[in-house]
Amino acid sequence: xxxxxxxxxxxxxxxxxxxxxxxxxxxxxxxxxxxxxxxxxxxxxxxxxxxxxxxxxxxxxxxxxxxxxxxxxxxxxxxxxxxxxxxxxxxxxxxxxxxxxxxxxxxxxxxxxxxxxxxxxxxxxxxxxxxxxxxxxxxxxxxxxxxxxxxxxxxxxxxxxxxxxxxxxxxxxxxxxxxxxxxxxxxxxxxxxxxxxxxxxxxxxxxxxxxxxxxxxxxxxxxxxxxxxxxxxxxxxxxxxxxxxxxxxxxxxxxxxxxxxxxxxxxxxxxxxxxxxxxxxxxxxxxxxxxxxxxxxxxxxxxxxxxxxxxxxxxxxxxxxxxxxxxxxxxxxxxxxxxxxxxxxxxxxxxxxxxxxxxxxxxxxxxxxxxxxxxxxxxxxxxxxxxxxxxxxxxxxxxxxxxxxxxxxxxxxxxxx
Amino acid sequence: xxxxxxxxxxxxxxxxxxxxxxxxxxxxxxxxxxxxxxxxxxxxxxxxxxxxxxxxxxxxxxxxxxxxxxxxxxxxxxxxxxxxxxxxxxxxxxxxxxxxxxxxxxxxxxxxxxxxxxxxxxxxxxxxxxxxxxxxxxxxxxxxxxxxxxxxxxxxxxxxxxxxxxxxxxxxxxxxxxxxxxxxxxxxxxxxxxxxxxxxxxxxxxxxxxxxxxxxxxxxxxxxxxxxxxxxxxxxxxxxxxxxxxxxxxxxxxxxxxxxxxxxxxxxxxxxxxxxxxxxxxxxxxxxxxxxxxxxxxxxxxxxxxxxxxxxxxxxxxxxxxxxxxxxxxxxxxxxxxxxxxxxxxxxxxxxxxxxxxxxxxxxxxxxxxxxxxxxxxxxxxxxxxxxxxxxxxxxxxxxxxxxxxxxxxxxxxxxx
Numbered sequence: 001x002x003x004x005x006x007x008x009x010x011x012x013x014x015x016x017x018x019x020x021x022x023x024x025x026x027x028x029x030x031x032x033x034x035x036x037x038x039x040x041x042x043x044x045x046x047x048x049x050x051x052x053x054x055x056x057x058x059x060x061x062x063x064x065x066x067x068x069x070x071x072x073x074x075x076x077x078x079x080x081x082x083x084x085x086x087x088x089x090x091x092x093x094x095x096x097x098x099x100x101x102x103x104x105x106x107x108x109x110x111x112x113x114x115x116x117x118x119x120x121x122x123x124x125x126x127x128x129x130x131x132x133x134x135x136x137x138x139x140x141x142x143x144x145x146x147x148x149x150x151x152x153x154x155x156x157x158x159x160x161x162x163x164x165x166x167x168x169x170x171x172x173x174x175x176x177x178x179x180x181x182x183x184x185x186x187x188x189x190x191x192x193x194x195x196x197x198x199x200x201x202x203x204x205x206x207x208x209x210x211x212x213x214x215x216x217x218x219x220x221x222x223x224x225x226x227x228x229x230x231x232x233x234x235x236x237x238x239x240x241x242x243x244x245x246x247x248x249x250x251x252x253x254x255x256x257x258x259x260x261x262x263x264x265x266x267x268x269x270x271x272x273x274x275x276x277x278x279x280x281x282x283x284x285x286x287x288x289x290x291x292x293x294x295x296x297x298x299x300x301x302x303x304x305x306x307x308x309x310x311x312x313x314x315x316x317x318x319x320x321x322x323x324x325x326x327x328x329x330x331x332x333x334x335x336x337x338x339x340x341x342x343x344x345x346x347x348x349x350x351x352x353x354x355x356x357x358x359x360x361x362x363x364x365x366x367x368x369x370x371x372x373x374x375x376x377x378x379x380x381x382x383x384x385x386x387x388x389x390x391x392x393x394x395x396x397x398x399x400x401x402x403x404x405x406x407x408x409x410x411x412x413x414x415x416x417x
Numbered sequence: 418x419x420x421x422x423x424x425x426x427x428x429x430x431x432x433x434x435x436x437x438x439x440x441x442x443x444x445x446x447x448x449x450x451x452x453x454x455x456x457x458x459x460x461x462x463x464x465x466x467x468x469x470x471x472x473x474x475x476x477x478x479x480x481x482x483x484x485x486x487x488x489x490x491x492x493x494x495x496x497x498x499x500x501x502x503x504x505x506x507x508x509x510x511x512x513x514x515x516x517x518x519x520x521x522x523x524x525x526x527x528x529x530x531x532x533x534x535x536x537x538x539x540x541x542x543x544x545x546x547x548x549x550x551x552x553x554x555x556x557x558x559x560x561x562x563x564x565x566x567x568x569x570x571x572x573x574x575x576x577x578x579x580x581x582x583x584x585x586x587x588x589x590x591x592x593x594x595x596x597x598x599x600x601x602x603x604x605x606x607x608x609x610x611x612x613x614x615x616x617x618x619x620x621x622x623x624x625x626x627x628x629x630x631x632x633x634x635x636x637x638x639x640x641x642x643x644x645x646x647x648x649x650x651x652x653x654x655x656x657x658x659x660x661x662x663x664x665x666x667x668x669x670x671x672x673x674x675x676x677x678x679x680x681x682x683x684x685x686x687x688x689x690x691x692x693x694x695x696x697x698x699x700x701x702x703x704x705x706x707x708x709x710x711x712x713x714x715x716x717x718x719x720x721x722x723x724x725x726x727x728x729x730x731x732x733x734x735x736x737x738x739x740x741x742x743x744x745x746x747x748x749x750x751x752x753x754x755x756x757x758x759x760x761x762x763x764x765x766x767x768x769x770x771x772x773x774x775x776x777x778x779x780x781x782x783x784x785x786x787x788x789x790x791x792x793x794x795x796x797x798x799x800x801x802x803x804x805x806x807x808x809x810x811x812x813x814x815x816x817x818x819x820x821x822x823x824x825x826x827x828x829x830x831x832x833x834x
Contacts (some may be wrong), residue, residue: 002774002777374434374435374436376803390807392812394812395812400471403469404470404780405471407473412472412780413473414475414777414778415492416477416478416488417475417495
């Protein structure tokens with residue numbers, strides 16, 4: 001089968017709903033997007049469901065589906081993904097958690113669940129609890145992530161992720177850390193729950209005496225004296241995209257979750273400190289890496305991810321979302337000047353919708369384009385949720401869009417003869 | 418439930434992509450098709466996926482889905498299909514193979530994998546190995562197919578199709594026949610692998626001494642002294658279309674694969690030596706059989722298949738593909754004069770896309786129409802992939818189209834009461 005290249009641009013949380021601040025248009029409809037309009041005119045468009053209509057997903061699960069996976073079968077839970085994005089190598093049987101450095105008192109009441117959004121010193125604090133051995137021989141691994149976040153892994157035989165965690169909830173402070181409970185009747189779950197509580201107690205004893213916390217206390221800052229855990233998960237076997245489709249794929253992104261998912265499925269992950277995952281991200285830098293990876297012919301499929309559209313949705317900033325879309329559109333113009341659409345298809349999608357007024361992920365379809373070369377054209381000529389409802393991809397799923405791209409690129413196996 | 422008749426016309430590999438030689442149109446878009454346009458205007462249209470978006474299928478699997486089957490559940494592999502198309506009756510437990518008569522040397526190195534594309538004498542050669550009994554009592558059945566092809570069946574208790582075959586690959590000559598291996602740890606697989614190798618050795622001893630091969634050797638032709646096997650499979654239980662839907666169905670075709678699939682699912686297969694499976698096929702002859710079967714009221718559903726559009730795709734001949742479509746369109750005009758659309762619905766589809774520039778099957782949707790009588794009309798009035806993107810059947814699957822036809826014909830069971 002003939003092989004071609006493909007570029008996929010993902011705008012996180014792009015999908016939106018008619019917004020009053022934008023005269024009843026969505027940010028994408030309201031933005032000036034001559035380059036997206038051009039791409040739309042060169043192919044097929046539609047609003048596409050990450051999993052199925054009305055099912056809302058996180059960034060991790062949304063990307064798994066964009067990369068062709070069924071999260072029902074392969075999603076390991078958030079803990080292992082965070083651990084993986086922190087560069088920790090999980091072993092079979094490890095139970096991993098998302099952790100926050102937080103501030104608690106001696107009664108385990110949460111004073112601040114992000115330790116005053118601590119940014120410095122978390123590396124030393126994580127190192128202080130990393131390697132801790134619990135009373136039954138279970139080993140604790142800890143690795144700092146961005147800001148107040150830390151990945152925690154319990155390593156031993158016969159552990160289980162079927163437990164509740166210590167996080168009393170995201171809504172408010174003033175609650176006590178919860179004592180972990182087994183969620184099934186297995187001995188492994190009972191043991192893991194006890195281990196997590198022992199870790200919580202012993203890490204508090206270590207952290208509250210740590211010089212960094214003594215210093216924070218002296219400065220009147222919240223101490224990072226505890227690790228609040230959630231998202232327990234165990235690794236599942238995820239077949240590599242390289243093994244499954246014989247494709248070399250790369251992901252250019254600033255967001256650690258997206259990078260973690262990309263690496264988890266066997267893509268090479270390219271990032272840079274200027275890729276901030278926010279509005280000030282270095283878009284041209286991302287685009288130029290993507291162009292280079294394609295034009296040097298090292299990769300068959302390159303994915304470029306932009307996070308800020310999602311942030312604008314969560315913060316109900318429709319104008320900022322519209323402006324970010326316009327910035328990306330300019331970059332797409334730059335990309336179109338550097339690649340040959342006859343050799344490299346270009347696609348565009350989102351991992352989920354984050355409508356500004358909803359301030360959270362919703363189950364709406366996400367605006368999607370597949371274009372270039374010999375792609376069939378469905379007559380849609382401008383980018384927007386309303387316009388895409390008339391497109392030929394409308395109501396397909398993220399997995400469908402992945403398969404259509406793999407088919408265009410020539411990396412699918414024929415079923416039958 | 419009221420019963421009606423239906424005619425389905427299948428153009429193999431019809432689906433295509435915008436093509437430069439046709440001013441950016443597909444062969445179907447570019448062809449003059451007044452009769453297809455008329456049918457389109459009398460019903461519902463769309464580009465339909467054989468299985469799901471981006472999944473490409475072979476002719477066998479594509480037709481299984483057009484006939485309402487899920488290949489995941491019923492596809493037995495190519496060996497049994499070839500055996501069936503050769504008219505061999507498989508029994509439960511039989512392991513069937515696709516075979517080539519090929520030329521090997523005494524070291525089992527392949528000299529020519531098609532024995533110089535032998536066309537004559539294969540009946541005698543197959544007869545010479547048919548009935549061979551292997552050392553454990555396994556019986557070999559052999560039956561010639563078109564040109565160098567031959568169907569091979571191993572018959573005994575406790576055989577398995579989970580084995581590798583002797584074919585060293587299609588790419589090049591000069592490789593040795595491969596010794597079959599068990600692909601699982603079952604005794605049945607081990608035994609079948611040994612049987613296949615014994616068959617390979619003993620058939621070589623028989624074939625190399627056969628008068629037909631002595632004659633070929635004398636004429637300087639490649640001897641057909643071996644059978645190269647691939648596509649091991651065991652019959653799966655395929656419920657008959659007659660049992661499942663109480664429908665009498667017929668298939669008019671020249672292509673052996675399509676005929677084999679039709680018979681496999683319990684349709685009556687009508688063919689004629691003038692149905693060549695190529696550009697020179699006797700289209701009017703096919704149409705007249707289809708018309709007769711319908712008008713004599715012997716069948717509820719008649720399928721008429723044309724192969725040449727697929728050949729044109731594989732050979733990158735967009736103009737030939739367009740011309741073949743125009744020829745079929747004229748025949749459809751003839752058919753429309755002979756059947757009453759109020760009593761006989763007419764449908765039109767393809768088993769898969771074979772875009773000329775891709776030169777292979779792809780996972781694009783295939784142009785599809787369901788029309789006649791009281792079929793709802795979706796406003797599409799001309800035939801083409803672009804036009805059909807706006808149709809009401811767009812993005813449905815081949816199984817969906819089958820069920821819609823069965824429902825119109827009155828052969829579906831009500832779910833519930």
